[in-house]
Amino acid sequence: DTGVSQDPRHKITKRGQNVTFRCDPISEHNRLYWYRQTLGQGPEFLTYFQNEAQLEKSRLLSDRFSAERPKGSFSTLEIQRTEQGDSAMYLCASSLVFYEQYFGPGTRLTVT
Amino acid sequence: DQQVKQNSPSLSVQEGRISILNCDYTNSMFDYFLWYKKYPAEGPTFLISISSIKDKNEDGRFTVFLNKSAKHLSLHIVPSQPGDSAVYFCAAPMDSNYQLIWGAGTKLIIKP
Numbered sequence: 125d126t127g128v129s130q131d132p133r134h135k136i137t138k139r140g141q142n143v144t145f146r147c148d149p150i151s152e153h154n155r156l157y158w159y160r161q162t163l164g165q166g167p168e169f170l171t172y173f174q175n176e177a178q179l180e181k182s183r184l185l186s187d188r189f190s191a192e193r194p195k196g197s198f199s200t201l202e203i204q205r206t207e208q209g210d211s212a213m214y215l216c217a218s219s220l221v222f223y224e225q226y227f228g229p230g231t232r233l234t235v236t
Numbered sequence: 237d238q239q240v241k242q243n244s245p246s247l248s249v250q251e252g253r254i255s256i257l258n259c260d261y262t263n264s265m266f267d268y269f270l271w272y273k274k275y276p277a278e279g280p281t282f283l284i285s286i287s288s289i290k291d292k293n294e295d296g297r298f299t300v301f302l303n304k305s306a307k308h309l310s311l312h313i314v315p316s317q318p319g320d321s322a323v324y325f326c327a328a329p330m331d332s333n334y335q336l337i338w339g340a341g342t343k344l345i346i347k348p
Contacts, residue, residue: 128279155334164245166325166338167280180335215279223268223329225336227279 126150128228130216136234137206144202145231149218156199157225158191159215167215173199206235239263240328242339250347255313257342259326262307266328270336271300271311274323283324284311313344321346 129148137143149156154175159167170189172180175196188206193199203210213232217225241260249255259269267288272280286293286300286309293300299312313320326339 130279157335164340166240166327166340167336168338169330169335172335217279219334223270223334223336224282224285225334226282227272229277229279 128216128218128226130214130228130231132231133229134232134234136236139206139208139235141206142202142204143206143233144200145214145216145233147199147201147216147228149198149216150220150226153218153220153226154196155219155225156193157217157219158199158201159217161213161215161230170201170214203233206233208235211235238339239266240326240337240339242324242326242342244342245340246343246345248345248347249316251318252315255311255316255320255344255346257311257313257324257326257344259309259311259339260307261309261326261328263328263337264307268329269300269302269309270327270329271298272325272327274325274341280325316344316346318346318348320344 131146156173158170161167171191173193188204191201213230215230217227219225239262270285271283273283274280284295284298286302302309323341323343325341327336330337
C-alpha cells in the first residue's frame with residue numbers, strides 16, 4: 125500500500141511537553157498539507173508545502189507550531205509547550221497537481 | 237465566517253433508498269468542489285468532485301449536483317448501502333495552492 129502514512133497514530137502528552145509527528149506522503153506527490161480536526165468540525169488548514177518549500181501557513185497557527193519537509197519527502201509537525209487546546213486529530217494529506225488530496229489516518233493528540 | 241456550510245449534522249436513511257447530503261457555500265469565487273467520506277479513526281477519503289463549469293457529475297452510485305445561482309451542491313447516493321455509513325464532508329479549494337475549506341460534515345447512518 126503506497127498511501128499516506130502518519131506516525132504515531134496516538135500521542136498522549138502532558139501540558140508543556142513538546143511533541144513531533146511524522147507524515148510520509150504518496151511518493152510522487154509534490155504537495156503536502158497539514159490539517160487539524162476537532163470533534164464535530166471539518167479539517168482546519170495549518171500549513172502547506174510544495175516540495176521542500178513551506179508556501180503557506182495559517183494565521184491561526186501559533187509560533188509554537190513548526191513544520192518541515194526536508195528534501196521534499198516526509199514532513200514533521202512539531203508542537204512546543206503543548207496546551208490542552210492543542211488536543212485534536214492532526215491530519216496530513218498529499219496531492220500531485222489536482223485538487224484531490226489524499227489523507228493519512230491522522231495522529232490523535234491528547235494533552236493532559 | 238463559514239464559507240462552506242453543511243447544516244445537517246446527521247442524516248438517517250433506510251438501506252436501498254436514496255441519501256441526499258447538502259452543502260451551501262458563500263464564496264462565489266469557488267470554482268471546484270469535492271466530497272470526502274470519513275470513517276471513524278481514519279483520514280478523509282476523496283469521493284467525488286465537480287467543476288463549476290458543470291452542473292452534474294456522476295460516478296457509480298454517487299452523483300453530485302451543483303446549483304451555482306443558489307450556491308448549493310448536493311451529493312446523492314443511490315441505492316444507499318450499510319458501508320456508506322460515515323461522515324461526509326463538502327470542501328472547496330481556497331486558492332491556487334489548493335488549500336481546502338471544509339464544511340463541518342454530515343453523519344450519514346444507513347439503517348438495515
